[in-house]
Amino acid sequence: MSMQSTVGKSKTRAEPIISVSNLQTAFFTEKETIRAVDGISFDIHPGETVGIVGESGSGKSVTARSIMGLVDSPGRVLPGSSIRFNHLDAVQEYAERFPEHTVDIGAYESQYDSGEILDHPSVDVGPAELGYDQAEDVPIEVIVAAGFTEPFDRVSDDDFVFVTGGDPAVPEQITDGFIELTNLSGESQRLIRGGRIAMIFQDPLTSLNPVYTVGNQIKEALALHQGLKGEEATQEAADLLEAVGIPDARRRVTEYPHQFSGGMRQRAVIAMALACEPDMLICDEPTTALDVTIQAQILELLEEIQNERDVGIMFITHDMGVIAEITDRVNVMYAGEVVESATVTELFKNPKHPYTNGLLRSIPGQQQGDRLATIDGTVPTPNEKATYCRFEPRCPKSFDECSAVHPEPVPVNANADDHKAACLLYPEDKSTVAAVEQHQEQGYATQVPKSQSTGGDE
Numbered sequence: 459m460s461m462q463s464t465v466g467k468s469k470t471r472a473e474p475i476i477s478v479s480n481l482q483t484a485f486f487t488e489k490e491t492i493r494a495v496d497g498i499s500f501d502i503h504p505g506e507t508v509g510i511v512g513e514s515g516s517g518k519s520v521t522a523r524s525i526m527g528l529v530d531s532p533g534r535v536l537p538g539s540s541i542r543f544n545h546l547d548a549v550q551e552y553a554e555r556f557p558e559h560t561v562d563i564g565a566y567e568s569q570y571d572s573g574e575i576l577d578h579p580s581v582d583v584g585p586a587e588l589g590y591d592q593a594e595d596v597p598i599e600v601i602v603a604a605g606f607t608e609p610f611d612r613v614s615d616d617d618f619v620f621v622t623g624g625d626p627a628v629p630e631q632i633t634d635g636f637i638e639l640t641n642l643s644g645e646s647q648r649l650i651r652g653g654r655i656a657m658i659f660q661d662p663l664t665s666l667n668p669v670y671t672v673g674n675q676i677k678e679a680l681a682l683h684q685g686l687k688g689e690e691a692t693q694e695a696a697d698l699l700e701a702v703g704i705p706d707a708r709r710r711v712t713e714y715p716h717q718f719s720g721g722m723r724q725r726a727v728i729a730m731a732l733a734c735e736p737d738m739l740i741c742d743e744p745t746t747a748l749d750v751t752i753q754a755q756i757l758e759l760l761e762e763i764q765n766e767r768d769v770g771i772m773f774i775t776h777d778m779g780v781i782a783e784i785t786d787r788v789n790v791m792y793a794g795e796v797v798e799s800a801t802v803t804e805l806f807k808n809p810k811h812p813y814t815n816g817l818l819r820s821i822p823g824q825q826q827g828d829r830l831a832t833i834d835g836t837v838p839t840p841n842e843k844a845t846y847c848r849f850e851p852r853c854p855k856s857f858d859e860c861s862a863v864h865p866e867p868v869p870v871n872a873n874a875d876d877h878k879a880a881c882l883l884y885p886e887d888k889s890t891v892a893a894v895e896q897h898q899e900q901g902y903a904t905q906v907p908k909s910q911s912t913g914g915d916e
């Protein structure tokens with residue numbers, strides 16, 4: 459399934475496998491709107507482990523569920539959000555299977571002008587929100603992927619295969635493109651879930667059915683994703699259990715989930731995920747319920763898998779110790795926003811956001827005195843777009859402007875191209891006045907002038 463030409467391989471290596479851009483996921487309850495994820499952006503490259511860390515309620519799981527298409531009513535991914543899956547092999551497969559949902563971006567590039575398109579009344583988004591300085595710099599596919607399809611002739615908002623290189627009518631000759639995950643549904647969704655992106659939850663029983671043997675559940679995945687059946691599938695299921703460190707695998711394939719210990723169940727879930735040969739793994743606190751020794755073993759197992767198969771991993775945890783151990787890059791989330799992002803080395807050596815500093819002080823063994831430091835207060839529930847810093851009430855470094863200006867993610871200083879913080883103290887080499895001004899300007903540019911409507915059919 460993952461056969462690729464050398465050209466395709468080097469291409470996907472250089473590019474992120476997942477690009478999350480301006481993701482906004484809200485729950486519309488009778489009482490209130492909860493903006494659980496409020497405009498976050500990050501990338502994951504093949505072979506890279508990206509951590510998402512933050513306290514309970516910061517939006518980590520909703521981010522994962524948004525990628526997987528598992529946000530249930532009353533939740534919705536809002537227009538303007540984009541989650542691109544950049545995988546050539548998948549794009550070719552999808553162009554073949556869903557030609558009626560495939561868009562030839564190349565054909566539109568010559569026909570439309572980004573500056574004009576962004577002025578269209580149905581396009582409720584500015585260039586900065588899409589990650590660009592100037593309207594005319596925004597590539598057409600970025601606008602289309604964010605769901606603003608009305609200005610374009612013959613593109614509809616349920617299109618999801620965007621071909622940017624090659625002829626969509628000849629799928630095997632496509633050289634570049636992506637699948638827009640926020641537009642998937644039904645069959646197109648099912649093919650991604652499990653087949654291309656697998657998810658491992660905190661509680662392994664979420665993924666295991668108590669009435670079937672572990673072996674049968676792995677075999678079902680093998681049948682679905684690799685076409686294996688009978689004795690061949692049984693052998694492969696046992697091999698997978700062995701690969702994830704389950705002793706006596708031949709016998710254990712015949713056992714039921716309740717006959718496994720917690721750690722063994724999580725290994726079985728990982729084996730099931732591997733049976734799908736995913737290009738990406740999303741792990742939502744997979745070791746939180748396990749004791750430290752087992753936790754360390756599972757983390758080691760995930761690292762081995764990654765070295766062998768070059769998958770991209772998104773790893774969710776509230777534990778900075780786990781982040782230090784397993785990730786390459788880190789996104790720190792607070793109240794639905796990414797407040798700091800950096801490589802793991804840089805984040806631990808040079809933490810910048812006061813919230814990150816608080817999280818780091820709460821690691822056992824890192825604090826000064828005897829008492830474990832915790833950050834006072836709790837994560838607020840965001841109901842509206844923020845016009846202030848959501849961490850301000852708990853921040854030891856806050857000043858007047860923090861309750862009046864929304865901090866945008868900015869480079870922490872002039873030399874930092876890969877380390878951003880959403881805090882008015884940065885860029886640190888600017889005066890506070892100048893820094894606040896920069897956040898304000900960036901904020902104006904991303905402000906949505908019209909209502910947050912879908913723009914649909916008015």
Ligand SMILES: Nc1ncnc2c1ncn2[C@@H]1O[C@H](COP(=O)(O)OP(=O)(O)OP(=O)(O)O)[C@@H](O)[C@H]1O
Nearest residue numbers: 485492494513514515516517518519520521776839
């Ligand atoms: N089905 C739902 N209906 C309403 N609100 C929801 C729903 N699911 C999540 N939320 C809200 O979204 C916010 C983020 O939740 P999320 O589960 O992503 O947090 P988290 O960072 O994963 O926390 P934890 O560490 O506890 O798992 C919370 O305020 C939560 O109340």
Ligand code: NI
Nearest residue numbers: 518519520742
């Ligand atoms: Ni969670």
